[in-house]
Amino acid sequence: MKLLQNLFDGMKPNFEKGGKWEKFHTLYEGHRTIAFAPDLITKSKGAQIKDATDLKRVMITVVIAMIPALLFGILNIGHQHFIATGAEGTFLDKAIFGALSVLPILIVSYAVGLLTEFTFCVIRNHPISEGYLVTGMLIALVMPPFIPLWQVALATIFAVVIGKEVFGGTGMNILNVAMTARAFLYFAYPAQISGDQVWTYLGDKTAVDGFSGATALAVAYNSSLDATPVVEALGTHNADLGADFSFMSMFMGWIPGSIAETSTLMALVGAAILIATGVASWKIILGGFGGAYAMGLVMNVLAVNQYMAMPAQYHLVMGGLAFGVVFMATDPVSAAHTELGKWIYGILIGVLTVIIRVTNPAYPEGIMLAVLFMNVVAPLIDHYVVKANKTRRLQRATI
Amino acid sequence: MSKIVKLKKGFDLKLVGTAPLEFIQVAAATTFAIKPTDFPGIQRPKVLVNEGDTVKAGTPILLDKAMDQVIYASPVSGEVVEIKRGDKRKLLEIKILADTTVSYEKLGALDLEQDRATLVGKLAASGVWPNLIQRPFGIVANPADSPKAIFVSGFDTHPLAPEVPYLLQGEERYFQAGIDALSKLTAGKVHLNVDGSKAVPTIFSGVKNVQINQFSGPHPAGNVGIQIHHLDPINKGDIAWTIAPYGVVQLGKFVLEGIYDASKVIALTGSELTQKGYVKTYTGSNVSTFVGGSSQAENLRIISGNVLTGEKIENQGYLGFYHNQVTVIPEGKYEEFLGWLKPSTSKLSFHKAIGMFSFLNSGEFKVDTNTHGEERPFVVSGVFEKVLPMDILPTYLFKAIVTEDFDEMEELGLYEVIEEDVALCEFVDPSKNELQELVRHGIELLMYN
Numbered sequence: 001m002k003l004l005q006n007l008f009d010g011m012k013p014n015f016e017k018g019g020k021w022e023k024f025h026t027l028y029e030g031h032r033t034i035a036f037a038p039d040l041i042t043k044s045k046g047a048q049i050k051d052a053t054d055l056k057r058v059m060i061t062v063v064i065a066m067i068p069a070l071l072f073g074i075l076n077i078g079h080q081h082f083i084a085t086g087a088e089g090t091f092l093d094k095a096i097f098g099a100l101s102v103l104p105i106l107i108v109s110y111a112v113g114l115l116t117e118f119t120f121c122v123i124r125n126h127p128i129s130e131g132y133l134v135t136g137m138l139i140a141l142v143m144p145p146f147i148p149l150w151q152v153a154l155a156t157i158f159a160v161v162i163g164k165e166v167f168g169g170t171g172m173n174i175l176n177v178a179m180t181a182r183a184f185l186y187f188a189y190p191a192q193i194s195g196d197q198v199w200t201y202l203g204d205k206t207a208v209d210g211f212s213g214a215t216a217l218a219v220a221y222n223s224s225l226d227a228t229p230v231v232e233a234l235g236t237h238n239a240d241l242g243a244d245f246s247f248m249s250m251f252m253g254w255i256p257g258s259i260a261e262t263s264t265l266m267a268l269v270g271a272a273i274l275i276a277t278g279v280a281s282w283k284i285i286l287g288g289f290g291g292a293y294a295m296g297l298v299m300n301v302l303a304v305n306q307y308m309a310m311p312a313q314y315h316l317v318m319g320g321l322a323f324g325v326v327f328m329a330t331d332p333v334s335a336a337h338t339e340l341g342k343w344i345y346g347i348l349i350g351v352l353t354v355i356i357r358v359t360n361p362a363y364p365e366g367i368m369l370a371v372l373f374m375n376v377v378a379p380l381i382d383h384y385v386v387k388a389n390k391t392r393r394l395q396r397a398t399i
Numbered sequence: 400m401s402k403i404v405k406l407k408k409g410f411d412l413k414l415v416g417t418a419p420l421e422f423i424q425v426a427a428a429t430t431f432a433i434k435p436t437d438f439p440g441i442q443r444p445k446v447l448v449n450e451g452d453t454v455k456a457g458t459p460i461l462l463d464k465a466m467d468q469v470i471y472a473s474p475v476s477g478e479v480v481e482i483k484r485g486d487k488r489k490l491l492e493i494k495i496l497a498d499t500t501v502s503y504e505k506l507g508a509l510d511l512e513q514d515r516a517t518l519v520g521k522l523a524a525s526g527v528w529p530n531l532i533q534r535p536f537g538i539v540a541n542p543a544d545s546p547k548a549i550f551v552s553g554f555d556t557h558p559l560a561p562e563v564p565y566l567l568q569g570e571e572r573y574f575q576a577g578i579d580a581l582s583k584l585t586a587g588k589v590h591l592n593v594d595g596s597k598a599v600p601t602i603f604s605g606v607k608n609v610q611i612n613q614f615s616g617p618h619p620a621g622n623v624g625i626q627i628h629h630l631d632p633i634n635k636g637d638i639a640w641t642i643a644p645y646g647v648v649q650l651g652k653f654v655l656e657g658i659y660d661a662s663k664v665i666a667l668t669g670s671e672l673t674q675k676g677y678v679k680t681y682t683g684s685n686v687s688t689f690v691g692g693s694s695q696a697e698n699l700r701i702i703s704g705n706v707l708t709g710e711k712i713e714n715q716g717y718l719g720f721y722h723n724q725v726t727v728i729p730e731g732k733y734e735e736f737l738g739w740l741k742p743s744t745s746k747l748s749f750h751k752a753i754g755m756f757s758f759l760n761s762g763e764f765k766v767d768t769n770t771h772g773e774e775r776p777f778v779v780s781g782v783f784e785k786v787l788p789m790d791i792l793p794t795y796l797f798k799a800i801v802t803e804d805f806d807e808m809e810e811l812g813l814y815e816v817i818e819e820d821v822a823l824c825e826f827v828d829p830s831k832n833e834l835q836e837l838v839r840h841g842i843e844l845l846m847y848n
Contacts, residue, residue, distance in 0.1 A: 001736045033773060037738025041700075041731050041768040044711035046818070046835040047825040048702050049412075049728070052746035053755055054772025055829050056739035058779055061753040129775055171776030171830075277751045281781060337780040337794060386795055390810040393790065396632055 001036075008032050026121045030128030058279055059130040065273035065280075066137050066260070066327060072253055073260035074098035077145045077201070080256050083243045084200045086208035101145050101201060102259055105152055109143075110136040112153045116160040120169070131170035131177075131333075132160070138178030138327060141260035142320070142368075143185075144198045151189055155181040175375045176334045179324075182368055194364070199256035212238060215256055216245045216318045217357060217364040223306045230310040250317040261320035271326040280330035283339065287346020288325030289316055294347075295354035307358050315354050324367035325349065334375040338385040345381055349374045403595060404629045406616030408788040410749050410823060412558040414706065415763045416675060416726070418666040420565050423676035428685040431475050432492040432717040433461055438471075438529060439839060440538025440846075444490050452479045456681075457504035457526050457659035460493055468542050472526025474661030474682040476502045492717065497681075503658035511583055511654065518583055522650070526659035529720065530646030531584075534627060534639045536842050537817030546640040548587035548631050551578075553603055553644055554594040554614075556621030557705040561666035561724055563644050564600035565677065571602055573651030574644070580654050581642065582608045592626045616788065624820040628789045633814050645723055665718065669727035670765045671699050684718045686725050700768050702726040707822040708835070731769025739772065746771075749786065749827040775830040783824040791815065793824055797834060800841035805848070813841050 008028075014021045015028040032038070034056075042048050078094025089097070113136045121128050139156055159181035164173040185193045192198055196214040207213075214222070216234060223233035234245035245255060253263025260266070274280035296312025303309035315321065329335060329349050336345035349370045356366030363369060435444040443464040448454060454477065459470035475497040483492040506525060511518065522528050523542045531540035531549075540546070554563050567574060581589045588610050593599050595613030603611065612630060614620045623641045633639055642650070645663050652660040661682040667675055667689050678689060690701055702709040704722040712718075718725065735741070742754035747764040757764065783793035791812040799807035818835040825834040 004736070005734065034739075036734035036736055037769075037771060038773055039732045039734045040770040040773065042770055043833065043836075046708075046833055047822055048700060048706045048709055048711065048726075048768055049747075049766045049826065050770045050772075050831060051750065051827050051829070052743070052748040052757070052771045053750040053752050053829050054739055054831065055775045055778055056772065057752045057754065058750070058829050060740060064753050127773060127775075131778070169776070171778045273753075277753060279752055279779075332780045333778055335780070338792065339781060339784060342781075386792055386811075389790065389792055393632075393634070393810070393812060396634065 004035060008035070024122055026125060026127055027118055030118075030121070056130045056133075059133045061277050061279045062134045062274065062327070063137055065270040065277075066134075066141060068269045069260040069263060069266040069323065069327075070102070070137070070141060072263045072266045073141065073145075074102050076253055076255075076262055077101055077259065079254060080200045080243075081202070083238070083241050084202055084207050084211050084213065085205040086211075086241075087205070098145075102140070104149055105143055105145075105147065105259070106137070106140040108149045108152045109140040109156050112156045113139065113160050116157050116165075120161075120165045124169070126169055129170035131164075134331075135160075135164075135177045139181045141327075142178060142182045142258050142323070144193055145259050146198065146201045147185070147192055151185055151192060154188075155185045158184045171333055173333055174379075175372055176328050176331045179328055179368055179371050179375075183372055186368065199258075208241065210238070210240055213256060215364065216250055219245060220307055220310060220314075220318065221357075221361070221364055224308075227306055230306050230314070233306075234314075247314065247317060250314075258320060258323075261323040264317045264322040267322035267326045274326065274330065280326070281332075281335070281342045281346075283342040284330050284335060284346035284349075285326055287343050288321075288329055288350045291347035291350025292316060292321055292325075292354050293350070295351040299354060299358055315357070319357070319365045320367045321350075321353055324353075324371055328367070328371050329374070334378065336378040336381050336385075338382050341378065341381040341385045345374055345378050348377070401610050402612040402630060404612065404614050404626075405595070406614065406620045406625070406629075406788040408785055409556075409617035409619055410786050410827065411556070411617045412706070412747065412766075412826075413763045414558045414747075415670040415765045416668050416672065416728075417559055417763075418561065418668045418675045418677060420562060421676050423667070423674050423678060425674065425678055426688040428497075428680055428688055430480070430494055430496050430685045430717075431473075431477075431681055431683040432494045432685070433471055433473070433683055434492050434717060434719065435461060435471075435490050437720040438463075438539050439842075440533075440536065441465075446482055446490065446493060448479045448482075448493070450479055450482055453477070454479060454495060455504045456501050456661060457506065459524075459526070460495075463539075466539070466541055468520065468523045469528050469539060470524055470526065471529055472504075472659050472661075474526075474659075494717075501681075503660070505657060506653070506659075507657040509580070509654045509657065511579055515583060518580075522580070522584075522653070525653050526661070527646070527649045527653045530642050530649060532641045534624065534633050534641060534817070535637075535814035536846055537819075538846075540640045544638050546585045546587070546638050548590060549581045549585050549640045549642065550590045550592065550623050550627050550630070551581075551609075551642055551644060551647060552592050552621055552623040552626055553600075554592075554621045556618035557707055557724075558618075559666075559668040559724070559726055560621070560705055561664075561668075561677065564602050566664045566666075566723060567602050567644055567648060570648045570651075571605070573648045573655060574602065575606055575651065576654040577647035577649070577651030578606055578608050580650050581647070585640070587631075590626070590630055592623070592630075594621070619786075619788065619820060619823055622819055624816055625788055628791075628815055635809055635814060637814070643721065643723075663723055665723045665725060667725050667727075669702070669725075671727040671729055672725075680718075682718070682720055685715065686712065686718055687715045689725055690714065690727055698730050700728050700730050702728070706766065707826060708819045729765075729767040731767035733769065735769075750782075750829065752829075770831055772829070772831050774832060777830055777832070779829050782827055782829070783821075786823040786827055787821070789815065789820075793821065796841075797824075797832075797837060800837050800844075803844060805844065808841050808845060813838070813845060817842070 078097035082089035163180035352370035595615035
């Protein structure tokens with residue numbers, strides 16, 4: 001390690017004041033602190049010791065929590081391809097097929113995002129922050145598996161610049177950066193991110209007879225139109241191919257969808273890691289699932305069509321609800337900051353997701369808009385929680 | 400009515416280097432210093448002596464022209480050897496070379512039955528007064544004020560903190576006299592708050608003229624600010640005073656003997672100190688004889704006070720006025736390869752993020768001054784709330800100070816906290832912000848605007 005340290009030390013004069021690359025000192029420091037935890041010491045006044053956890057470790061915890069979903073997503077993309085084309089594929093075939101489609105998206109998301117971030121850091125003379133470790137992963141994971149890479153790059157730049165940097169960088173953003181990227185594509189290039197054709201890659205092969213590329217949410221929505229019970233429609237969808245949308249297969253995640261959103265199980269594994277490490281708020285996660293379930297029950301009571309009558313637990317395993325609630329809603333910067341606020345925020349995300357899914361024909365998936373909408377509302381929720389605290393403290397004075 | 404308060408929020412830092420309950424033999428300190436920087440409220444300090452003057456214990460050597468009734472007195476008798484100034488002639492230290500036997504200014508024992516104004520006047524001119532601290536703001540109490548109550552925390556939950564009953568042993572008579580004097584200074588109550596997880600120590604159980612409250616829970620349960628919040632919270636316009644137990648003893652000695660006896664017992668702690676234990680010295684004592692030779696001083700941090708709220712001092716430095724503890728830990732000036740990623744059970748952390756397994760380690764931790772990361776914007780939410788057992792929203796309070804929003808600062812509770820109350824927030828913050836400095840900045844904004 002001495003070698004690496006010497007390498008850094010050797011470059012250092014160039015980045016110091018008066019050095020030829022002085023402007024880029026923030027890049028130098030950013031890279032050095034990734035290789036080596038810095039040799040900074042506490043000031044002479046104030047806390048003389050500091051906790052061993054820093055923001056990098058918090059962020060990498062989130063990345064690690066997403067890895068099960070990523071790996072499952074890679075495998076599932078291969079799995080979906082072989083089902084659609086009717087070919088036989090081994091585990092390895094599926095994994096390689098999936099990796100070849102996911103890794104380019106991941107690489108583009110990180111490379112473009114970091115480049116944008118670095119550019120801003122140099123211009124603004126900010127230290128490089130760790131936030132993009134998580135964002136880069138999230139952007140890739142919520143993309144359809146075969147999205148054109150230039151769209152990924154465009155969405156990433158839009159999200160980092162408009163979603164984050166214009167507000168002042170990490171910690172200052174109002175909207176979840178990854179959701180901003182996805183929403184940008186959703187409204188700018190809907191053909192590549194919605195419909196029945198984008199979730200499964202056929203390549204030069206043709207789909208087998210009877211194959212439908214629709215997602216579970218689309219199937220559920222359409223069942224209302226022809227008045228078949230949703231559970232029956234889901235159960236018979238692609239059933240001949242062994243790829244039905246039973247509750248169990250949706251829970252496991254062997255269904256088409258964005259790269260890592262399909263598996264509720266893997267989202268729950270991630271949730272377990274995030275909650276055990278204390279990095280994400282369990283209140284938001286529990287509130288999100290609880291809110292969606294409760295709204296599902298309300299829909300059952302008010303049911304005027306088949307979709308509304310769908311058993312409420314199906315909402316929890318369909319679409320991206322689980323992934324969104326676990327990884328997107330819990331982003332500490334864009335979520336509510338007060339403890340009571342986190343409950344309200346989480347529950348409303350669940351409720352809104354189900355409302356959007358069931359009642360709005362234009363948006364089959366509700367979690368994206370629900371999270372973005374609640375990101376906007378979160379400061380308002382916090383405002384009232386803080387106000388209640390102030391009032392409580394004022395009332396104390398008169399006792 | 401005495402209260403029993405059980406607190407849940409907080410965090411006990413278990414560190415290597417507790418002082419065993421015994422007095423150790425070390426050479427006595429020969430120089431002592433009064434540092435105006437120990438008193439955050441001092442606005443215009445004026446030195447009353449010149450280099451070369453001889454002083455007695457209790458001779459006024461400093462006052463604040465903004466509050467000139469209160470004098471800051473020499474803790475020992477001897478010769479003023481240096482008046483040290485820094486940039487822009489800022490007064491840093493007034494050093495006194497002590498006589499071998501201390502002689503005192505004789506001011507005469509205090510009759511507690513005289514009227515309050517006379518009593519306050521005599522106390523303010525005695526040298527013991529700066530022990531009284533005003534809340535809000537954590538500054539030396541103003542003799543012109545009449546506090547609604549006075550609070551004494553009878554235990555210290557800071558890392559490696561001394562055992563308060565051990566500091567006070569043999570001083571029972573003076574402690575009671577000090578409490579009696581305090582009860583004359585307020586129309587309200589004198590609260591003595593003790594550790595609820597143990598039996599009330601004998602030095603406190605017999606004390607009269609006080610309300611004894613029990614507090615239990617992790618640090619900061621021993622912080623007087625937290626205790627005030629749960630007993631009789633400070634709202635805008637309220638004034639309360641606090642005083643440390645050893646200050647009560649010094650007050651009692653003035654009442655009974657009529658002298659400013661600045662002697663105090665301090666604990667020598669920290670993983671790097673070879674000789675740990677308790678020693679008797681005076682306020683403002685030089686620490687060089689306590690911390691041993693200077694051979695390793697380059698790599699050591701000598702702290703006056705504890706690791707959360709203390710102040711770095713030089714090897715030849717002086718104990719802070721309010722401190723009764725010296726802590727010596729290693730400096731942390733090193734780079735660690737992938738230090739942000741490595742799993743470890745030996746690195747102390749409040750968090751359980753990936754690889755931080757310190758919560759599995761029930762032993763004591765050896766810590767150094769490395770910050771373990773760089774300063775970042777606030778990102779993680781809900782952490783400060785877990786270590787501040789008050790009905791206060793710390794994140795919002797800090798942000799109000801950053802944005803210098805006066806109304807918000809007031810409404811969110813800046814009247815109730817001083818640096819030590821947020822020290823734990825500063826420790827656990829993964830974004831490594833200087834929150835104690837921030838709170839003092841906010842207090843100064845409120846005080847001087």
